[in-house]
Amino acid sequence: MSQIAFEPWNDPNAKPLIQFKNVTKRFGEFVAIDNQSFDIYEKEFFALLGPSGCGKTTMMRMLAGFEAPTEGTILLGGQDIAPFPPNKRAVNMMFQSYALFPHLSVWDNIAFGLKRDGKSKDQIAARVEEMLKLTRLEQFARRKPHQISGGQRQRVALARSLAKAPKLLLLDEPLGALDAKLRQATQFELMDIQEKTGTTFVIVTHDQEEAMTVASRVAVMDNGKIIQADTPQVIYEAPASRYVADFIGDVNLIDGVAEARKGAQETAPAEPEAAKQAEPEAAKLSEHEAPAAASERRVPQPNARGKWLHDKLFRYILGAREDAPKQLPPPTPGESEAAATASRPDVIAPGGITIHWAEGQPPLIVSNGDPALAGQRVTLALRPEKLGISKDRPESANALKGKVIDIAYLGNLSTYHVELANGLMVKAQLANTRRVAQRDITWEDEVWISFRETAGVVLSE
Amino acid sequence: MRRLTWFNATSLTLGFAFLYLPMLILIVYSFNESKLVTVWAGFSTKWYGTLIQNDAFLDAAWVTLQVAVVSSTIATVLGTMAALVLVRAGRFYGRTLFSGMIYAPLVMPEVITGLSLLLLFIGIGLDRGILTIILAHTTFSMAFVSVVVSSRLVTFDRSLEEAALDLGCSHFDAFRLVTLPIIAPAVISGWLLAFTLSLDDLVIASFTAGPSATTLPIKIWSSIRLGVSPEINALSTIMIAIVAVGVITASLITKRASLRQQADERAAVHV
Numbered sequence: 001m002s003q004i005a006f007e008p009w010n011d012p013n014a015k016p017l018i019q020f021k022n023v024t025k026r027f028g029e030f031v032a033i034d035n036q037s038f039d040i041y042e043k044e045f046f047a048l049l050g051p052s053g054c055g056k057t058t059m060m061r062m063l064a065g066f067e068a069p070t071e072g073t074i075l076l077g078g079q080d081i082a083p084f085p086p087n088k089r090a091v092n093m094m095f096q097s098y099a100l101f102p103h104l105s106v107w108d109n110i111a112f113g114l115k116r117d118g119k120s121k122d123q124i125a126a127r128v129e130e131m132l133k134l135t136r137l138e139q140f141a142r143r144k145p146h147q148i149s150g151g152q153r154q155r156v157a158l159a160r161s162l163a164k165a166p167k168l169l170l171l172d173e174p175l176g177a178l179d180a181k182l183r184q185a186t187q188f189e190l191m192d193i194q195e196k197t198g199t200t201f202v203i204v205t206h207d208q209e210e211a212m213t214v215a216s217r218v219a220v221m222d223n224g225k226i227i228q229a230d231t232p233q234v235i236y237e238a239p240a241s242r243y244v245a246d247f248i249g250d251v252n253l254i255d256g257v258a259e260a261r262k263g264a265q266e267t268a269p270a271e272p273e274a275a276k277q278a279e280p281e282a283a284k285l286s287e288h289e290a291p292a293a294a295s296e297r298r299v300p301q302p303n304a305r306g307k308w309l310h311d312k313l314f315r316y317i318l319g320a321r322e323d324a325p326k327q328l329p330p331p332t333p334g335e336s337e338a339a340a341t342a343s344r345p346d347v348i349a350p351g352g353i354t355i356h357w358a359e360g361q362p363p364l365i366v367s368n369g370d371p372a373l374a375g376q377r378v379t380l381a382l383r384p385e386k387l388g389i390s391k392d393r394p395e396s397a398n399a400l401k402g403k404v405i406d407i408a409y410l411g412n413l414s415t416y417h418v419e420l421a422n423g424l425m426v427k428a429q430l431a432n433t434r435r436v437a438q439r440d441i442t443w444e445d446e447v448w449i450s451f452r453e454t455a456g457v458v459l460s461e
Numbered sequence: 462m463r464r465l466t467w468f469n470a471t472s473l474t475l476g477f478a479f480l481y482l483p484m485l486i487l488i489v490y491s492f493n494e495s496k497l498v499t500v501w502a503g504f505s506t507k508w509y510g511t512l513i514q515n516d517a518f519l520d521a522a523w524v525t526l527q528v529a530v531v532s533s534t535i536a537t538v539l540g541t542m543a544a545l546v547l548v549r550a551g552r553f554y555g556r557t558l559f560s561g562m563i564y565a566p567l568v569m570p571e572v573i574t575g576l577s578l579l580l581l582f583i584g585i586g587l588d589r590g591i592l593t594i595i596l597a598h599t600t601f602s603m604a605f606v607s608v609v610v611s612s613r614l615v616t617f618d619r620s621l622e623e624a625a626l627d628l629g630c631s632h633f634d635a636f637r638l639v640t641l642p643i644i645a646p647a648v649i650s651g652w653l654l655a656f657t658l659s660l661d662d663l664v665i666a667s668f669t670a671g672p673s674a675t676t677l678p679i680k681i682w683s684s685i686r687l688g689v690s691p692e693i694n695a696l697s698t699i700m701i702a703i704v705a706v707g708v709i710t711a712s713l714i715t716k717r718a719s720l721r722q723q724a725d726e727r728a729a730v731h732v
Binding site for chain 1: 618620621623624625626627628629630631634638639642643722
């Protein structure tokens with residue numbers, strides 16, 4: 001991995017490989033794609049994500065040439081592709097059903113496109129072998145598609161669509177037919193192959209996990225429109241709308257009215273006793289750590305024979321023995337300062353807004369909210385894993401009392417469904433670091449839901 | 462394995478007797494020494510000998526074969542094209558009407574088809590002969606081919622053709638290299654159906670045949686009016702033998718192919 005992040009979409013000088021310019025597609029009365037403009041860059045792994053019927057497949061079929069836009073233009077490498085039929089485009093597609101030719105062997109399936117190009121026999125054979133190797137299918141070359149497993153078929157389809165070295169590879173729900181374990185392995189394989197070949201991939205999927213795993217950018221679609229196109233991290237952590245927040249992963253949405261926060265003034269009275277409580281605990285912590293640190297300082301000493309061996313022989317090769325333990329360099333002043341503020345949950349970042357979400361409940365403190373939203377109706381989107389759940393009132397910017405209604409045990413995680421005072425159900429997720437019998441929170445328990453002032457994202461309607 | 466009960470054994474015997482007794486009698490009497498069909502006078506193959514010397518029968522057989530091969534081939538091409546359009550073209554104006562009209566010849570009484578073709582040929586001044594029989598047979602067997610082929614095309618995955626286009630095929634190449642090999646079994650069985658329909662058609666052929674060309678069914682029918690001769694029994698036995706050999710070969714080939722496929726699939730599972 002290079003240190004320079006791959007994000008051509010942030011580079012004003014980067015030339016996009018594909019440009020959609022005000023593209024609209026209608027089927028009769030039905031608007032499948034509604035006036036969309038966006039760019040896809042070279043070597044990108046771009047995911048079109050959305051529920052069925054959102055227009056993602058139409059988008060892909062327009063790129064492949066099976067549908068023509070009703071209005072607008074699609075440029076591939078700066079050239080309008082409208083006049084080119086599918087067989088004249090430097091675009092190949094991997095079909096959802098794989099569409100392997102059942103009457104041809106794996107080898108002939110991969111060679112199919114190359115033969116159409118009128119390449120010489122040797123060239124075709126060399127390229128097919130290369131593709132077989134890339135997809136680890138060498139030993140299945142002579143088999144027919146019905147004689148191999150689903151995962152192998154998927155790889156044949158991939159090899160066939162990559163054989164012609166297209167500028168752009170389209171993947172239509174490529175892993176939909178595989179079981180969960182195989183799908184995960186194949187996702188990484190896809191990324192690997194994409195990196196090796198340097199081909200631009202556009203993938204259509206309704207599986208958000210798949211899109212997040214493989215893609216450099218994810219475009220979330222709904223009703224023929226791209227709602228948000230950004231990196232998986234941004235899509236997840238900073239969704240632009242309620243739809244995106246809701247579609248990607250699990251989310252708690254709390255509606256309320258925003259009010260500007262009065263800077264540091266509110267920080268002080270927020271939880272004065274919280275700060276006090278934090279101190280003894282911090283002290284306890286350092287006491288607890290002390291013996292551990294001391295034991296680490298002890299360096300194992302060699303016995304007499306070892307010492308003799310070292311002094312007679314190894315000293316000349318390895319140099320003198322160090323008695324002092326090896327240590328990391330001390331933190332720079334900047335680092336220690338950052339660590340100090342980060343580790344102090346009692347200090348609430350200033351600024352932002354508060355959200356009045358229920359009668360008689362303290363407003364929620366959201367320091368990353370835009371004060372310009374004051375007075376408006378907003379929604380606070382909170383991911384379940386960003387919520388804490390505890391029996392005692394925690395020291396946190398926001399703490400809400402509730403009752404456990406349901407617990408979903410997912411193995412590695414448990415999701416607690418907690419009913420808040422005003423009847424709102426929220427989900428909090430906790431990693432199951434302890435075994436089931438040792439968990440102390442159970443059904444009907446009174447609990448506190450807590451989250452930091454920066455945990456959520458404020459969405460305006 | 463359950464043993465045959467008396468009831469099952471009886472119904473099996475009766476059923477097969479009903480189906481095959483007439484043919485059995487015909488075959489047995491084709492080896493009859495006597496000229497009288499219903500009187501057994503001893504074993505002989507002399508009627509087969511006289512049949513080979515009967516030019517009228519041989520000519521008719523040759524005409525029938527020509528008509529069957531040519532008409533079923535043309536019907537297969539046209540019927541496949543019709544099926545492609547009806548299954549693929551989506552909703553166009555008058556689609557239901559067209560598809561209904563394709564299937565109409567299946568239910569149309571043959572007498573009416575034959576009569577209307579006769580009127581047409583007289584109307585356009587076409588002399589009746591081998592050409593008119595071929596045209597007539599193509600007309601009605603095409604409908605059967607299109608039914609067989611379109612039932613296969615309905616379940617055909619369109620994305621296979623799109624994949625071929627995507628990989629650089631023209632539309633014609635995509636059909637030739639992908640669609641046709643995959644639907645080939647349906648096309649072949651359509652051809653076989655058309656071939657047999659043409660082979661045993663009497664009604665339409667008798668309307669459209671002329672003095673210059675007579676098909677075997679017409680020949681048999683007309684000679685029966687002069688009395689059943691053992692020669693016809695012999696001819697029929699030969700036809701039964703040809704058909705039987707054909708059917709058995711075809712089923713053996715299919716059986717072997719499906720066995721091989723099963724073996725392949727088993728092998729694939731164990732990898």
